[in-house]
Amino acid sequence: MSTVGETSNVLHPLVEKYLRKERMPHMACSGCGIGQVVHSVLLAIDELGLTPKDTVWVQGVGCSSRITYSTWVGDNVDAHHGRMFAVATGLKMARPDMNFICFTGDGDCGAIGGNHFIHACRRNLDVTAILFNNGIYGMTGGQVAPTSPVGAVTTTTPYGNIEDPFDMCQMAVAAGASYVARWRVTDFKALTNSLKKGIQTKGLAFIEVLLQCPTNFGRYVLKTSNPQDVLKWIKDHSVSQKEAEKLSKEELAGKYLIGEFVHRPERTGIVERYQEFLKTYQKY
Amino acid sequence: MPSGVIPGKYFVQGDEAIAEGAIAAGCRFFAGYPITPSSETSETMARRLPEVGGVCLQMEDELASIHAVGAASVGGLKALTISSGPGISLKLEGLGWGIKNEIPYVVADVQRAGPSNGVATRVGQGDFYTIRYGSAGGNHSIIALSPKSTQEAFDLTIDCFNLSEIFRCPVFLLTDETVGHTRELLVIPEEDELKVVKRFKPTVPPEKFVMYPLDTPGVINYPFPNIGEGYGICVSPYTHNSKGYASTAQDIQEKMARRLVLKVTENLDKLVRVESQKMEDAEFAVIAYGGNARPAVAAVDMAREQGMKVGFFRPIIVWPFPDAEVLKVAEKVKNILVCELNIDGQLSREVARASKGKAEVFHFGSGGVEPHLPAQISNEIRRLYK
Known part of the structure; x- marks a missing residue:
């Protein structure tokens, strides 16, 4: 038994099975929600029977990626x-037979990589993408993100953010992804099931997770370092789609909708279409 | 894998020859973004790659295309991307990822007159240093070959693919609009006459394989296992140890940087590719590369007819710069005239450096749009010839 402040040598069985032990402990700050999301991802992988041989982890740059990269026992x-x-x-066009679990953050996906994101949705690329949305740039020290709420005080918006945030899920739906959903990090079961559904859906599965960043979002936006306060803020600012039906436009302002937005497994994507296309045009 | 090589004689542009060379070299992935004067390569790949079971994608931008190309190579497909000036500026962002992770692929740069958008449809030679030093952070070598004709565009593209596998790095084909758009004879030989290097594969099990040989920095012909082959590879943008794990340690940074430089600089003997004409008795040398070598050769012939002892030298490999071969030229002649399509002096600066003061080096530049005319160069030779 370890006590508070000591590092436990006991690893979770899913970590033992799927992650590189020499890469543990990971570099997430105390109270960060990324570990909880990775737990869901590993559970979904385990329950679906994906293996390190047929599955690759892909990342961008930011907390979502720096914490998860080179941790999967397969290819990274x-x-x-x-x-x-x-x-x-x-990767997917070169190896259409493999599964790609992709991790990205709100800065990586919504700002510097926004164009690639919408075009991957348009192509309906058959990968599973998990967006870790903490509403701020964490790795670089609390700068405003394209997902930060209006009014948010950050290190680069000392007088409050005057820009509206992106709704990444609505963008993914509009651009054509097969499966789009958003969950809170605390929706453990729903998130795990959604990941399983996304991995099994042909075409792009885009799953956004709202998670707590006490170190930066807590510190600068909410003036707290307590992860529970950030989780409470997420809870207070989110509402299920069903609950949303009963609320007025004013009551919904500034709230994240939670749930599955689209599931259209019939929509084909570039991977399938390219393989079909080769049947006609391959000569040699 | 089907070779898809189509032996025969063709009357095509240099840009089309690049595509055929790539397919002959085993390239099965292309991603690009339309840009003049390189689009004919993209168009040829779009028609030809499906025929050989390859993947051809037009991406949303230059960044996506070079990153997709690097990733497809990690996925096991030989890959090509192509661009010109403004697109090359963007592609440099992705180049570092390929360099650092030692990913084999080829980037062709069909140079046009710059800076910025410049003159999209007309020739320039301003990217000589851009491709060498443009990827921020330094600590790497670059290999770049430059063709002067349609035939060489084909031959050197195959050479670029081979070198990318041998050295485990992105390799440039530094061409220009003159070569890209010149329509002339291309002879595609029979498949068994082509020398094609396949990707080197590990011969040891995963637990014994070292992904990044930081302790033997000069090693070449080194295996690159792809995803799905059971080697559990790690590719990332960060300074890495031999497994690919991020490190902030000074000794790891030092070893990785040395690996990325020394694998090229310790094997320069395998990289010499130069052309000399009439240098035996020359007292004056003209140096040019790429499409601008063509008027330079004609000007040397004109000067010879006028009784001047002038020779011609061309770096076919422009990076790493053939210092030793240029020094030999400088030791032989009094003056060197470097003809290139930029005003700032790029090739001439390297020639001056490599000459070590053994000959006087003159820059004869033009901002581009038109290549030099043979008469312009021969007039300059006559003016400087002593």
């Missing part, structure tokens, strides 16, 4: 900042 491909979807496109 970590891209430049924002280029995760471009790299995933090259």
